[in-house]
Amino acid sequence: MDKILEEIKRAITKPMNDMDIIVDSIVYVTEGKYNFLRIELDKVNGIDLDTIVAATEVINPIIDELDLIDDSYILDILSKEKGSV
Helix, strand or coil: CHHHHHHHHHHHHHHHHHCCCEEEEEEEEEECCEEEEEEEEECCCCCCHHHHHHHHHHHHHHHHHHCCCCCCCEEEEEECCCEEC
8 A cells, every 4th residue: 555655645746736735644544434545735834725625626636547546435635734624
């Protein structure tokens, strides 16, 4: 899974940098019956909900195109300082 997460990070880092967003971490976790692909983002002076939504609109199609994870999962994009949005 580490190689998959690294590949995802490589694929989304440039588009996020173009939006002045830092990809802080990417993890794949199981909580109860659900799998989460959790991507934590940051930005100088913080990141707001509108920016998280815009980032999600960019990240989601990239991850769909890569199609690296066979299991079903929930994409969880969150802010480093505020937690899940």
